[in-house]
Amino acid sequence: MAAPSNRKFLGRLSLPERNYVAEALRTETVGGVLLLVAAIAALLFVNTPLSDVYNDVKSFSFGPSSLHLHLSVGAWAQDGLLTIFFFVAGIELKRELVAGELRDPKAAALPVIAAVCGMVVPALVYTAVSFSGGGSLGGWAVPTATDIAFALAVLAVIGSSLPAALRAFLLTLAVVDDLFAILIIAVFFTTNINLVALALSFVGLALFWVLHRKGVHGWYIYVPLAMVIWGLMHASGVHATVAGVAMGLMLRCTVREGEQHSPAEHIEHLVRPLSAGLAVPLFALFAAGVSISGGAVADVFTKPETLGVVLGLLVGKTIGVFGGSWLAARFTKAELNDELAWADVLAVASLAGIGFTVSLLIGELAFPDDPLLADEVKAAVLIGSVLAAVCAGVLLKLRNNKYKKLYEEEERDDDQDGIPDIYELDKPEYHLRMAAIYEKKAAEHRRLAEVTASQTTSESDGPA
Known part of the structure; x- marks a missing residue:
């Protein structure tokens, strides 16, 4: 009996998974462009005469003091708006565990190991650099996150037609990153x-779960309840974004009889544009405002904490994700997709070094008693993310012609039935449809040839 073939790493996605990834990343790409615009706007505000207005708006406080919610605009963006982002991340994680790449432990091993290594190695790089320079070790978690929206914006800018398998791998990395990031924040x-x-x-979370499981519908029930849960989590001292992840994980991702989509998929479809298009860009607008004068940029490469962040994102992430992927494939005997090369994994690994949103959040949390160092660390996040984006852009461009061919093959739909042909090659009805299409085209060509020949004969028989 023939030995079973080894599992493929970065193999072709199933059609439902491919469609989900395409839809999710389409929204995130638009959000990533808005994120870039917001970050640039923040830098312009802080580094121009408008800085006083920017800081006044950011520090303006409102909300009920009795509920511990008299917060500045910047704090509302950090604790409130990012909860929406982490709510979507919780839904993504639940879906990955139930119906996505993480549902099969063997298949999940590769992206999970890659993601974990992609968090551990940057933390070790930061710790080594900061410790050797006599700096603070408090920012070890800053370079551990990947910003999927920013990464996709980079792909959009450089015009890379990344194949679906690599996009899905990047998305899974980001989902696992978000999970561990929220655990790091909570612990x-x-x-x-x-x-x-x-x-x-x-208690509020338990009520949320019970109502959802009982099939109770109505935004007017869940939105107020979610706000109460969020407020209580904020008052408890645990970072309020944990509430968002918890509620996202509680949503049902399976489809019952009579349903076209699961509740989680429906809610994610409604909330994801709000997260990608409003919540995250507004957070970036108030979090990315740091001075980038010549002296400030130079300090990033001389202070151990900031240098640790830059190297953690640029070097640690790349080595961690690539090394984790290679080791996992090596020890699980998973074969790399024949259409891809390890150079492609290296490019995606360097793209994972873009750690914008969550890294900025952790940068603020890591140094609460030293605002100056917190701002310098945020500047380091910006610089490290930009350098990682540049390196990834170069590596992806080197392979872009190959990616375009793979992407076109994945999207090809000659029979125009809405399903890419690559998913129908083993179906007899597909070949029957294609035979009919080819016969129709051949008949059309024959008819045109006959008309042309007839016209030629008429012209030759006409008067001289």
Whole structure:
């Protein structure tokens, strides 16, 4: 009996998974462009005479003090708007676990190991650089995250037609990154805990779960309940974005009889544009405003904390994701897709070094007592992410002709039935349809040839 063939790493996605990835990344790409615009706007505001207006708006506070919610605009963006982002991340993670790349433990091993290595190695790089330079080790988590929206914006700018398998791998990396990032925030950046508020937030989450499982519908029920849960989580001392992930994970991702889409898919379809198009860009507008004068940029490469962040994103992420992928494939005996090369994995690994949104968030949380260092770390995040984007852009451009051919093959639909031909090659009905199309085209060509021949004969028989 023949030995079973080895599993493929970065093999072709199933059609439903391919369609989901295409739809999700389409929204994230638009959001990524808005994110870039917001970040550039923030830098312009801070580094021009408009800086005073920008800082006044960012520090303006409002909200009920009795509920511990008298927050600045910047804090509302960080604690409130990013909760929407992490809510979507929770839905993505739940879907990956139930119906996506993470549902099969063997298939999940590769992207999970790559993502974990892609977080551990940057943390080690930061720690080594900062420790050797006598700097603070508090920012070890800053270079561990990947910003999928920013990464997709880079792909859009450079015009790379990345194949679906590589896009899905990047998306899975980002989803696992988001999970571990929220765990890091919850465990390492929580100090004083109000147990009563935390217990009440858990009660709210339990009520959310029960109502959802009972099939109760209506945004007018869930939105107020979500706001109460968020407020209680914020008052507990645990970062409020944890509430978003928890609620996202509670949504049902399976389809029941009579349903076209699962509740999670429906809600994600509604909320993702709000997250990518509004919440994250507004957070970036108030988080990315740092000075980038010549002296400030030079300091990024001389201070151990900031240099650790830059090298963590630029070097640590690339080595971690690529090395983790190679080791996982090596020890699980998974064969790389024949149409791709390890150079493609290296390019995606360098793209994972763009750690914008979550890295900025962790940068603010890591140095609460040193605002100057926090701003310098945010500048390091910007510089490290830009350098990683440039390196990834160069590597992707070197392979772009290959990507275009693969992408065109993936999207080809000669029979125009809405399903790419590559998914129908083994179906007899597909070949029957194509035979009919070819016969129709051949008949059309014969008819045109006969008309042309007839006209030629008429002209030759006419008067001289």
